Amino acid sequence: DSGVTQTPKHLITATGQRVTLRCSPRSGDLSVYWYQQSLDQGLQFLIQYYNGEERAKGNILERFSAQQFPDLHSELNLSSLELGDSALYFCASSAPTATSQETQYFGPGTRLLVL
Amino acid sequence: ILNVEQSPQSLHVQEGDSTNFTCSFPSSNFYALHWYRWETAKSPEALFVMTLNGDEKKKGRISATLNTKEGYSYLYIKGSQPEDSATYLCAFVNDYKLSFGAGTTVTVRA
Numbered sequence: 205d206s207g208v209t210q211t212p213k214h215l216i217t218a219t220g221q222r223v224t225l226r227c228s229p230r231s232g233d234l235s236v237y238w239y240q241q242s243l244d245q246g247l248q249f250l251i252q253y254y255n256g257e258e259r260a261k262g263n264i265l266e267r268f269s270a271q272q273f274p275d276l277h278s279e280l281n282l283s284s285l286e287l288g289d290s291a292l293y294f295c296a297s298s299a300p301t302a303t304s305q306e307t308q309y310f311g312p313g314t315r316l317l318v319l
Numbered sequence: 320i321l322n323v324e325q326s327p328q329s330l331h332v333q334e335g336d337s338t339n340f341t342c343s344f345p346s347s348n349f350y351a352l353h354w355y356r357w358e359t360a361k362s363p364e365a366l367f368v369m370t371l372n373g374d375e376k377k378k379g380r381i382s383a384t385l386n387t388k389e390g391y392s393y394l395y396i397k398g399s400q401p402e403d404s405a406t407y408l409c410a411f412v413n414d415y416k417l418s419f420g421a422g423t424t425v426t427v428r429a
Contacts, residue, residue, distance in 0.1 A: 306368065313362055
């Protein structure tokens with residue numbers, strides 16, 4: 205158990221819908237990262253937040269957005285869902301500095317299925 | 320997002336044998352390289368974060384080396400055990416962004 209929690213574990217929804225994935229980082233961690241693992245692709249970095257502020261953006265679609273709240277939990281919002289958004293979404297957190305040199309601890313993931 | 324390549328894509332090794340595989344990354348603007356171990360139905364688990372050219376890190380029977388000038392890192396598994404079966408991912412860090420390789424899937428045969 206990494207100490208990072210993600211909810212829900214599984215989510216089934218329809219095309220065109222909007223969903224919110226939630227992540228709570230390890231106690232004391234200020235950085236949160238979101239990743240997508242699709243069937244036909246490797247692990248893709250989506251976005252990083254540090255202490256409430258966006259730090260880095262990767263392959264995140266405009267239909268997707270994220271935020272980190274004052275209590276440091278983060279939410280990833282996926283809207284106008286398409287079949288291709290079906291994937292495993294991971295959240296990770298790391299120690300309280302702003303760099304990417306720290307170990308990242310991954311949550312168990314949320315498996316999203318868009319029908 | 321930068322090109323990070325891992326080879327081989329998969330390998331089979333006999334229990335007790337040692338093995339190694341490669342992660343190649345851009346040699347310019349190096350910041351850090353992460354290695355992860357990912358078992359089926361679990362989440363990636365951090366093995367090493369490597370930051371300096373010539374770095375060597377070890378965790379039990381697994382070790383890694385780093386050459387930032389030529390843009391590669393090796394991961395070694397000594398005396399492979401069935402529990403070492405997993406996909407090993409490397410991730411290159413540049414400008415706070417992580418680019419992952421596709422992974423090397425290791426299967427250890429008893």
